[in-house]
Amino acid sequence: MTLKTALLSKRVMMGTVLGSSLLLTACQEQSELSTPLQESETNTLGSALVAKLDIVNPSSFKRPDEPIYISYYDLGLSQAAALTVKTAEQVVASQAVDVDSDGELDGVYFIVDLNDKPIEVTITRQSKQPLTKQTKRVQADLAHKEGGEWQPHSRPPKHQIGTGKKEYVGGRFKNVNELTPPAYYTDHSNWIRYEGPGIESDKVGYRFYLDWRNGFDIFGKLTTKPVLHTVGLDGYDSYHDKEDWGMDILKVGHSLGAGGFGLINEDDQLEHVAEVASRTARILDNGDLRASIQIDYQGWTNSYQQQNLTANISMHGGSRLAHVQLSTDKDLPNLVAGVVKHPDTEFIQGDLDAMSNYGYSYIASWGKQSLDKSSLGMAVFFKKGDVIDVRQDKNNYLAVLKPKGHTTQRTDYYFASVWQPESGISDKESFIEYLDQQAQRLTIKPRITLHTTVTAKQTTQKLNAVAAINWARALGNSELQRKTLSYQANGWDVNRKRTPKFEYDIIGLQPYAYYQLGVATNEQVYKDVITQVTGSFIDQQGKISAYKQSNYNIDNIPPGRNLIQLYQDTKQPQYLTAAKALREQLHLQPRTSQGAFWHKNKYQHQVWLDGVYMGMPFLAQYASLFETGHQQQESFAEVVNEFKLTREALRDPKTGLYYHGWDESKQQTWADKQTGVSAEFWGRGMGWLAMAVVDVLDYIPAQNTKQRATLLAIVNELATDIAKVQDAETGTWWQVLDKPSALGNYQESTATAMFAYFYAKALNNGYINIDYKDTALLAYQGLLNQFALVHSDGTVSMTNQCYVAGLGFGRDGSYHYYMSEPVSKNDPKGNGPFILASLEVAKLLTKLD
Incomplete structure (x- = not known):
């Protein structure tokens, strides 16, 4: 028995560790849209243990007070529950939270210190909420006076003289959870304590003027205890003087203050959120670890239109950062976030070049700008892909941001302040180090592996062909419920926050996988996805919407396989016309000197590893069906040559692994000056190659023995070399294939699914030795054990997906780059291979039986 056979036997045959039920059975082959994992059974917990998490610090520096949020949905719970979080048998402070601000608790929140060793966390369910004493590390605060009276304002703002603005005389403060000031309220009306809602952590406090200024101010803290409820009780001047707890430390003036927001108007000037019909502040969350407030601006009249704006602002214990989430009910060309520009301050801007659009950068100011003359730094953090411009005006340092959305426009950012008496940071260099670490913490999230009781009931069952098919159905049905059909033309790409484009994953790979699932199960609902999604981009004349041939983007080609299928099924000519347009693109596609396709017209002279999957299966299928004679043979030769040239350019002879580009x-910054290759072996890049080579063999005729021999040699070579970097314990593969122990590297699901598909299909078609069955089955079992997540309603998710990776335009191809791209779940680039791998493994298991 080989090592892999032993490990596979142990993992597939073992009894459930966390609980057991047998749901993936032959009786579930019926043609129902609901998933085969039923709510009534998945809600029954065999023990108090809900989940285990392994959490790893991806940074070279310590990350104290790292917030961790796990939704009840991901934990397999249908509703809020009494949960206890432990690490090393010590209870960790936790909080039930409502992160989406919809009024219902949606998950558990806790804070851990991440150092150089992994942390194992357990979450258990109790019959009732345990009585544990926790330290309150955050606070949201809102109070106004009662028992006095409104009188004409004795000193209204100059521009509001004669407008009927009033001030409040007498009375005492009363804390409330919601407050809408009357129309006659203005600044210095002495009615709201410190003039607006406040939020604080054990590091710093912020207050937000609930009037026409809409400025953000800072309370510097000299204590870790909550203090906002004690500030300003004796008037509006005392907190300007240093006390034991701290003091107000910022002069806001006419600026946005410490992270406030506004917009850039049509005259290219900053415009505050000043003229509104009403402002309503409410406390959403006021727990021990996380606090949040919301400010609704109803009837905001700005230079573009009248609209509503909502700001959700949250903080967690141990952090100086506040997270601002803005949403508007009408489109705006921009919003702006900024910090006050005081005299003699230094402006600092983080790098915006050496990162992807999902990486965080910042603008900041530094200097002795605190009211007590201490050093004070302020910053706004934002994703590179959200920023339109960085600029300054007389009063502010500004980041101009573009809201994105479908029915609601959204943008978000973070702001922070660092006061020397509290932080000990006293020079610009130390402040920049702090900023860079915070930006990395926002960009690169902790590596979390989640194992739940509900999921383990399914993944620990003996694997058979029916179970594999049902896993494909489960994920397919779940995504049909969530978002698959939203990718149709004029729909919404929820991940990219834009209308869908005619491209490889959402329009190509995922609908293709659904169709293959329909063939395997004889269920039309799956076959219809290519009509509803891919077909929606084709008009009656065969014109493709959201597609531009002159871009020569090879990522646009994969939907062509679905167009061919649609033509075969319906005989409607527009689908063939559209497929011909894609074939014409490949005729005209720019190439290297030896004939390899450029990846895109704007990526000149570049061959990317994923390009073989993007173009070659379609070209081979198209040639086999619609070309004849010399033309057909030229196309087949071109397909094979693309693999040969890709191998020649990208394969490392020492490891057998392929570089990304x-x-x-x-000339590219990511390219080695001698060889031209990029620096790392990216898992999904090789996954695309592996899928491509077994797919094109479906179309190269048996009589083309030399061409098939070339491709089969590559298949066998890949089978040997990929197996060398498979994780022996889990059967999975890593984001960067050859560096499993490197800082921040993680087991990545999309590559694992692609390799499982490659091995199973190669075995099913007799391309590789039967000895590889252990590699294939261990890979698929690892896909389930490590990355499948079963929810309380029976839906299934696929986790730990590298959302995207590329080269150029800030993506330098370094190891750090691959670690910095977002880790997501339920993305079509992973869902499609998961479904396809399940189908091929089902065939393999049928043969083995």
């Missing part, structure tokens, strides 16, 4: 000109 090659620049023939050797």
Whole structure:
């Protein structure tokens, strides 16, 4: 028995560790849209243990007070529950939270210190909420006076003289959870304590003017205890003087203050959120670890239109950062976030070049700008892809941000302040180090592996062909419920926050996988996805919407396989016309000097590893069906040559692994100046290659023995070399294939699904030795054990997916780059291979039986 056979036997045959039920059975092959994992059974917990988490610090520096949020949905719970969080048998402070601000608790929140060793966390369910004493590390505060009276304002703002603005005389403060000031309220009306709602952590406090200024102010703290409820009780001047707890430390003036927001108007000037019909502040969350407030601006009249704006602002214990989430009910060309520009301050801007659009950068100011003359730094953090411009005006340092959305426009950012008496940070260099670490913490999230009781009931069952098919159905049905059909033309790409484009994953790979699932199960609902999604981009004349041939983007080609299928099924000519347009693109596609396709017209002289999957299966299928004679043979030769050239350019002879990209000109910043290749072996890049080579063999005729021999040699070579970097314990593969123990590297699901598909299909078609069955089955079982997540309603998710990776335009191809891209779940780039791998494994298990 080989090591892999022993490990596979142990993992597939073992009894459930966390609880057991047998749901993936032959009786569930019926044609129902609901998933085969039923709510009534998945809600029954065999023990108090809900989940285990392994959490790893992906940074080279310590990350104290790292917030961790796990939704009840992901934990397999249908509703809020009394949960206890432990690490090393010590109870960890936790909080039930409502992160989406919909009024219902949706998950558990806790804070851990991440150092150089992994942390194992357990979450258990109790019959009732345990009575544990926790330290309150955050606070949201809102109070106004009662028992006095409104009188004409004795000193209204100059621009509001004669407008009927009033001030409140007498009375005492009363804390409330919601407050809408009357129309005659203005600044210095002495009615709201410190002039607006406040929020604080054990590091710093912030207050938000609930009037026309809409400025953000800072309370510097010299204590870790909550203090906002004690500030300003004796008037509006005392908190300007240093006390034991701290003091107000910022002069806001006419600026946005410490992270406030506004917009850039049509005259290219900053415009505050000043003229509104009403402002309503409410406390959403006021727990021990996380606090949040909301400010609704109803009837905001700005230079573009009248609309509503909502700001949700949250903080967690141990952090100086506040998270601001803005949403508007009408489109705006921009919003702006900024910090006050005081005289003699230094402006600091983080790098915006050496990162992807999902990486965080910042603008900041530094100097002796505190009211007590201490050093004070302020910053706004934002994603590179959200920022339109960085600029300054007379009063502010500004980041201009673009809201994105479908029915609601959204943008978000973080702001922070660092006061020397509290932080000990006293020079610009130390402040920049702090900023860079915070930006990395926002960009690169902790590596979390989640194992739940509900999921383990399914993944620990003996694997058979029916179970594999049902896993494909489960994920397919779950995504049909969530978002698959929203990718149709004029729909909404929820991940990219834009209308869908005619491209490889959402329009190509995922609908293709659904169709294959329909073939395997004889269920039309799956086959219909290519009509509803891919077909929606084709008009009666065969014109493709959201597609531009002159971009020569090879990522646009994969939907062509679905167009061919649609033509075969319906005989409607528009689908063939559209497929011909894609074939014409490949005729005209720019190439390297030896004939390899450029990845895109704007990526000149570049061959990317995923390009073989994007173009070659379609080209081979198209040639086999619609070309004849010399033309057909030229196309087949071109397909095979693309693999040969890709291998020649990208394969490392020492490891057998393939680099992500090659620049023939050797001019790209990511390209080695001698070889032109990029620096790392990216898992999904090789996954695309592996899927491509077994797929094109479906179309190369048996009589083309030399061409098939070339491809089969590559298949066998890949089978040997990929197996060498498979994780022996879990059967999975890593984001960067050859560096499993490197800082921040993680087991990645999309590559694992692609390799499982590759091995199973190669075995099913007799391309590789039967000895590889252990590799294939261990890979698929690892896909389930490590990355499948079963929810209380029976839906299924696929986790730990590298959302995207590329080269150029800030993506330098370094190891750090691959660690910095977001880790997501339920993305079509992973869902499609998961479904396809399940189908091929089902075939394999049928043969083995």
